Amino acid sequence: xxxxPEVETVKRSLLTNIGAKFMVIKINHPAxxxxxxxxxxxxxxxxxxxxxxxxxxxxxxxTSQRNLVVHLGMSGRFFxxxxxxQLQEPHIHAEIVLDNQRKLLYQDARRFGGxxxxxxxxxxxxxxxxxxxxxxxxxxYLAEVIKNRKIAIKSLLLNQSLIAGIGNIYADEALFQAGxxxxxxxxxxxxxxxxxxxxxxxxxxxxxxxQRGTTFRDYRDGNNxxxxxxxxxxxxxxxxxxxxxxxxxxxxxxxxxxxxxxxxHCQL
DNA sequence: CTGGATTCCTGCTTGC
DNA sequence: TGCAAGCAGGAATCCA
Numbered sequence: 001x002x003x004x005p006e007v008e009t010v011k012r013s014l015l016t017n018i019g020a021k022f023m024v025i026k027i028n029h030p031a032x033x034x035x036x037x038x039x040x041x042x043x044x045x046x047x048x049x050x051x052x053x054x055x056x057x058x059x060x061x062x063t064s065q066r067n068l069v070v071h072l073g074m075s076g077r078f079f080x081x082x083x084x085x086q087l088q089e090p091h092i093h094a095e096i097v098l099d100n101q102r103k104l105l106y107q108d109a110r111r112f113g114g115x116x117x118x119x120x121x122x123x124x125x126x127x128x129x130x131x132x133x134x135x136x137x138x139x140x141y142l143a144e145v146i147k148n149r150k151i152a153i154k155s156l157l158l159n160q161s162l163i164a165g166i167g168n169i170y171a172d173e174a175l176f177q178a179g180x181x182x183x184x185x186x187x188x189x190x191x192x193x194x195x196x197x198x199x200x201x202x203x204x205x206x207x208x209x210x211q212r213g214t215t216f217r218d219y220r221d222g223n224n225x226x227x228x229x230x231x232x233x234x235x236x237x238x239x240x241x242x243x244x245x246x247x248x249x250x251x252x253x254x255x256x257x258x259x260x261x262x263x264x265h266c267q268l
Numbered sequence: 269c270t271g272g273a274t275t276c277c278t279g280c281t282t283g284c
Numbered sequence: 285t286g287c288a289a290g291c292a293g294g295a296a297t298c299c300a
Binding site for chain 2: 286287288289290291292293294295296297298299300
Binding site for chain 2: 073074075091108109110111112149150151155217256257
């Protein structure tokens, strides 16, 4: 499940394509094109000006307000190949040939992800929450969005309009590191807990980036290579395995419809 | 506004 | 062994 660290890793691995021109845009599965402010062909001949990330979205910007926005959903991959290379793989929904002897492939078995052709990025992202690795995401901001909320803190962390980029894996990991149960009503967190949580969010995301993302099953970076952070997870996916801190078995409950992993001894 | 449920989709896992 | 049911989840949408 590509979350902030995975999308950041894809972004970084694709940066060498900045300056290349779009040559051919082929949409094999039209349903993945979620918004079309302009025709795909209008990208052709234009240079990739920048490759950025916002939350879990990847943004390839060309000149004159022509932006290709990618969301990987659950099982999406966005990676490059040599222009002559052939892959015998299913679910390649879009292919983008560049003028640097490379092509970019968008592959997504479950099709929860998609592509957007966007002119006005500010408008497109107007409902996105703060970037959790930004300086303006801190305990003060977290306290502000938590205030008086009854929702489980885990569910609040997944709300992209409050904090952009946290998904199920890093939410569970951040709450474990902060020693807070995922089911705790957000408004019941103490100031100390809010400070710990704001730090642990940054910590687990930063670690995820350093490890080039978490590959549970589908995730690949822009070179179609797996990440390493699955080896660092303390609780996610470790149901009935010993807690790395106290040795008690990790629990797994559903919170807000999401599987949630925690240690009932270490988290309060 | 808030929070919960539902929907989309495929492929892996589970159980009979 | 084979098949069907269960499960996984990001975000939009709907409803109370």
